[in-house]
Amino acid sequence: MWTNEGGAESARERLGKIKKIRESEIIIKEGESNPEMYKIIQGHVELYTGFGTDKEVLLGILGPQTCFGEFGLLTQYPAIYTAIAFSETYVLRITAENILEFVKENQKNIIDIMRNM
Numbered sequence: 308m309w310t311n312e313g314g315a316e317s318a319r320e321r322l323g324k325i326k327k328i329r330e331s332e333i334i335i336k337e338g339e340s341n342p343e344m345y346k347i348i349q350g351h352v353e354l355y356t357g358f359g360t361d362k363e364v365l366l367g368i369l370g371p372q373t374c375f376g377e378f379g380l381l382t383q384y385p386a387i388y389t390a391i392a393f394s395e396t397y398v399l400r401i402t403a404e405n406i407l408e409f410v411k412e413n414q415k416n417i418i419d420i421m422r423n424m
Contacts, residue, residue, distance in 0.1 A: 324400050328392040329350075333392040334376075343378040343402055346409075350396025358389035368393055379397050380406065 325348065328334055335341045337358060345352075347369055354366040354375065366388060369375055379386050380403065401409045 311366040316376075325332050326398050326400055328396040328398060330392055330394050330396075332392045334392060334398070335379070335388070336385045337387065337389045338406065340383075341376055341386045342383060343400055344374055344406070344409075345398040345400060346374045346397055348397040350354040350381060351393040352396060352399075353391045353393045355389045356387070358391070358399075374401075 309420060326345075328350070334345065334352065349371055352369045353377060354369065355363055356366060357363045375390055376386075378384065380401065
C-alpha cells in the first residue's frame, strides 16, 4: 500500500490524483485516446504492443519513479502501446491542466521522458 513519505503527499495531491491500479488492470490501451500521463509511485507496469494478439511484444516493465503515457498527453494521438499493472500499483495522474506544475517539481522525470521519445 502506498504511504505518505515525508510530507510528499501534499505535493502529489496538488499535481493530480493518486490512483490505485489492480494487478492485471489495463491502464492505457494501444490505439485508444489517452490524454493523460502517469508517474509510478509504487508497483510495476508492463508495456506491450499488439497485446492479446499473436504479434504481442513485451516492450518492458517500468517501476517506481518512472513515467508512461507522455506520448498521448503531449501529442493527443492514440496510444502506441498497452500499459498493464504487473502488480498492485499506485500512479500519479498528470493531465494537461497540471503538466506545468509536474514539470517544475519533477525535472529528472522530464529529462528521462525526453530520452525515451
